[in-house]
Amino acid sequence: MTDQQRKMLLNVNLQGFGQRPAAWRTQDVAGTELTTAEFWAQLGRIAERGKLDAVFLADSPALGNPNLRPLGQVEPFVALQAIGEATEHLGLIGSASTTYNDPYDLAERLLSLDVITGGRLAWNAVTTYAENVSANFGIDQNPDRPTRYRRAKEFATVMRRLWETAATGERIRHRGEFFDLEGRLNVPPSPQGHPVIFQAGGSPAGRDLASATAEGVFTVELLLEPAIKNYRAVKEGAAAYGRNPDDIKITPGLSFVLGGTEEEARRRYDEMETLAxxxxxxxxxxxxxxxxxxxxxxxxxxxxxxxxxxxxxxxxxxxxxxxxxxxxxxxxxxxxxxxxxRNFGGYGARIIVGTPEQVADSLEEWFLAGAVDGFNLMADEFPRGLETFVEQVVPLLQAKGIFKTEYTETTLRGVLRSQGHRYPVSAASPTTTAEHVLSTAQRSN
Structure with a gap:
């Protein structure tokens, strides 16, 4: 398959009732729906109807203020199990902290869920910087950043070695800075061997961790040219660790508010901002x-x-x-x-306020420029905004030939390896593309 024939990856970040803080006020929903299996199963079925590759759930093991933005009311992997039971092909990505977990316990739990869901699970390894989390674990304050990242790298290494014991049956002996253990897992290997590892972050320490351990990377990219540079840095970092750059896929976040016209999209955006x-x-x-x-x-x-x-x-x-x-x-x-x-509507992620055509064109431009392997989508509202994307944007991407029309892989690892770019990317005149995308984004905001 040539690079021109490869398809982009599309994951969706399930942010409670939506990426917009007031999404719970603009839809006919009850706050308690976030704690029901059917709410998550419905979102999974919508995503699978659109042939999306995976759903993603973040986590913060601390109490937030639900009046600001209701989300995170159930543990991610519990919700993912409900989604897995309601779908057949959809990948399932959940966050778990390397700072406040034990590698053996987490390795056993995640491999078990990977087996049960037929090889569709991924672990998003996060280092947990939130100050309100540490007290929940009996610690005065979070470890500093360098310590967290050293622990995260060792944590991921131990997890992978433990997962390998499921296939080999051999015990491991690990002695490191943070962990000292000996043993093996009793869980069998999954159809994809073991869960995929994702990582989020674009700092130098984050890129290094991703290059060393990750198969998928969530990034924050607001401008195209820095996105291209980050893409190359992570891929080349993977090669420096002796890895195949094609075995790591990069998917920045993208927020969107859709309307039949640009004016309608802006009006919807302003209404939701007023209710925030x-x-x-x-x-x-x-x-x-x-x-x-x-x-x-x-x-x-x-x-x-x-x-x-x-x-x-x-x-x-x-x-x-x-x-x-x-x-x-x-x-x-x-x-x-x-x-x-007014334009900071993505709260750190890029946002497009416009028509389905504008969103599809921007996704295409970034993909062809070699800045991404795909995107981590953040809909304004769930379930309504996700349904609109599936019904109106996905067909446009399929018509462009850059997104699949059917599922062809049976595991999430198979999906990642068969889609995205081959590196180095044969980009479609990146300079011209960058200028076009930036002008499109300015018109859409």
Whole structure:
């Protein structure tokens, strides 16, 4: 199969009732639906109807404020089991912390679910930086960033070695900085051998962890040219570890609000923003910048001294890659604080507010430019926004020849290896493509 014939990957990030904070207010839903198996099963059936590759569930093992944005009310792998029972082909990706789990226990639980779902499971390895999590585990504060990433790399190594014992039957003996164990799993191997490993993050430490361990990578990319650079860095990093760059797939997040016309999409976006909690966007941007900005003049650009300020990675509690990407994006679009807040609708992810055609064109441009192997979709509303994407955007991508019309693989690992690009990518004139995509994104926001 030539690179021109390969198809993009499409996963969907199931963010409760939707990526928009007010999504629960714009649909006929009850808050308790998030704790029912049928809610998750319905989303899985919709995604599979659209031939999407996988669903993804994030996790934060701490109590948040559901009045701001209701999500995360059940443990990810419990919801994924409900989705797995309702579907036949859909991949199932869930997050679990390397900071607050034990590798043997997690390896056994995840391989068991991978076996039961026929080889469709993936583990998204996260290092957990949230300050409100540590107390739940009896720890005064989270370990610093370098410690978390060293632990994560060793954790993933131990997980993979334990999973291999399911096939070999041999015991392992591991002595490292964080773990000292001897044993093997009693669970048999799954149809794909063991769960796929995903990783999220675009900081230098995150890219290194992904290059060393991951088969799929969730990234935050707001601009095309940095996305191309990150894509190449991760692929070349994998090669430096002796891995095949094609065995790691990169899927940045993409938020969208769809309308029959661009005007309709903007109206829907504005209505949902009006219903969001007071100052939600302002507070979120302040958090990512690590700087309080509510007293700034809304008619003036964000001051360069805020954008130029270096963050202390040892104390910054947010994702470093989010911070870097957002600052790059603001520098390119820094007309006024008011306009920045108006266009900051992805809360760190790229967002397109427009028609199905505009969304399909932008996905195509980024894919052909060699910036991505696919996307991690974030619909404005669940289930309604996902249904609209499946019914109106997927057929356009299929007509372009860049997204499959049928499932052909039986395991998630098979899906990842058969789709996305071959590296290095034969990109379709990246410079011209970048200019086109950026102009499209500006028109759509």
């Amino acid at each position: 909690p007071d100052n939600y966007t302002l507070n979120t941007l302040s958090d990512y910048l690590g700087e309080e900005i509510k007293e700034l003049d809304p008619h003036q650009p964000i001051p360069t001294e805020i954008l130029d300020r270096e963050i202390d990675e040892t104390t910054y509690h947010r994702s470093v890659s989010y911070h870097q990407g957002i600052v790059r994006w603001i520098r390119k679009n820094n007309t006024s604080l008011r306009d920045t807040l």
